[in-house]
Amino acid sequence: MFKIGVDIEDIKRFEKYVHDIGDEFLKLIFTQKELEYCFSYKNPARHLAARFCAKEALVKAVSDLNLKLDYCEIEILNKPNGAPFYVLDENKNLNTSLSLSHDKxxxxxVALVERRKRVF
Ligand SMILES: CC(C)(COP(=O)(O)OP(=O)(O)OC[C@H]1O[C@@H](n2cnc3c(N)ncnc32)[C@H](O)[C@@H]1OP(=O)(O)O)[C@@H](O)C(=O)NCCC(=O)NCCS
Known part of the structure; x- marks a missing residue:
């Protein structure tokens, strides 16, 4: 069965971090690939905020499966067409789906997650 998680954030919250890709807080929350993606844009704050939402949304979704994930265990990357997806350790045994949106x-x-069925 799928579980769902959702999160929304003020982009303003992330504006103080956009001057230093090496900021300690950013490095605690985001992977190097996520930071490189966000900082490749003129306005990194909206992409940082969206990824933070993606992590919170997945944490909410898996809590309903009695699982715990740290933010640093959740990576958000983008396909060549721009669509975002989660990268998780294979051992977590989860199928996921993700959609992001941001404005000014x-x-x-929105995160969807289901436990992968074991194939014996
Ligand atoms: C995919 C699309 C709908 C995204 O619309 P948007 O208003 O730019 O999206 P938002 O600003 O709400 O959200 C941006 C997020 O969308 C996600 N996104 C980008 N391309 C995507 C895609 N192809 N599929 C799913 N999600 C996508 C990304 O996660 C992005 O955030 P990120 O860069 O921080 O990862 C748009 O770029 C698009 O391609 N539209 C097609 C338009 C079209 O076909 N028009 C036909 C004539 S009407």
Whole structure:
């Protein structure tokens, strides 16, 4: 069965971090690939906020499966067409789906997750 998680954040919250890709707070939350993606844009804050939402949304979704994930265990990358997807350790045994959106002030994410069926 699929579980769903959703999150919304003020982009303003992330604006103080956009001057230093090596900021300690950013490195605690985001992977190097995520930071490189976000900082490749003129306005990194909206992409940082969206990824933060994606992590929170997945944490909410898996909590309903009695699982715990740290933010640093959740990576968000993008396909060549721009669509975002989660990268998780294979051992977590999860199928996931992700959608992000952001405008000038808010970012949001919707996460879907299901436990992968074991094939014997
Ligand atoms: C995919 C698309 C719908 C995204 O629309 P948008 O308004 O730019 O999206 P938002 O600003 O709400 O959200 C941006 C997020 O969308 C996601 N996204 C980008 N391309 C995507 C795609 N192809 N599929 C799914 N999600 C996508 C990304 O996660 C992006 O955030 P990120 O760069 O931080 O990862 C748009 O870029 C697009 O290609 N539209 C097609 C338009 C079209 O076909 N028009 C036909 C004539 S009407």
């Amino acid at each position: 002030t808010k970012a949001m994410a």
